[in-house]
Amino acid sequence: MKFAVIVFPGSNCDVDMYHAIADELGEEVEYVWHDEDDLDRFDAILLPGGFSYGDYLRSGAIARFSKVMAAVKKAAEAGKPVLGVCNGFQILLEAGLLPGAMRRNQGLKFICRPVQLAVENNETMFTSAYEKGEVITIPIAHGEGNYYCDEQTLERLVENKQIVFRYHGENPNGSLMDIAGIVNERGNVLGMMPHPERAVDALLGSADGLKLFRSIVNYWRETHVVTA
Ligand SMILES: NC(=O)CC[C@H](N)C(=O)O
Secondary structure, three states, X not given: OEEEEEEOOOEOOHHHHHHHHHHHHOOEEEEEEOOOOOOOOOOEEEEOOEOHHHHOXXXXXXHHHOOHHXXXXXXXXXXXXXXXXXXXXXXXXXXXXXXXXXXOOOOXXXXXXXXXXXXOXXXXXXXXXXXXXXXXXXXXXXXXXXXXXOHHHHHHHHHOOOEEEEEOOOOOOOOXXXXXXXXXXXXXXXXXXXXXXXXXXXXXXXXXXXXXXXXXXXXXXXXXXXXX
């Protein structure tokens, strides 16, 4: 299975993402610069965190016009797994690949620390290796993670089980319904504020993020590898 890590000017979690896939997961991975327009050779697309274009206007608001985003849309339409973490999530929202928007954190401060998440939906291609309701520890690092959407959208998210991760115990940024991560209706595009790529080894304080990447590989094998 081959992963793409999309790199924008200002990305800063691309190396961690690459490390998680290459060294911890043991799968093929390649960096892809934002001005590429063909992602057909990849099976899954990863949009890492950072400060693309310096977070000017709003986080992700400029990156979504990058050439590569048309190819990300195409991959999403083809049903390939697309994961956006933190700034990657913000870009997916700005690009309209996920519903809703991000506001500044309620306390108006950048927050960088581990938080607890509850796995709300473990029936996605990103979460099948978790138990339903499992509480996991994953670090956050953002200034704009206060997820917001209108009432109708929220109802739809709940009805379709699109809320995948919720903050557990304490909500660090004021997001609606403690939302930490959502998928699109089809279930193949996941955006999340916490950083699973920073939680792939007990040495880093948690390895809980690894199951997310394993779920993607399991999904891909189930759908692509033919066994006798
Ligand atoms: N780690 C990140 O991706 C940061 C995202 C974005 N720049 C923010 O502060 O909200």
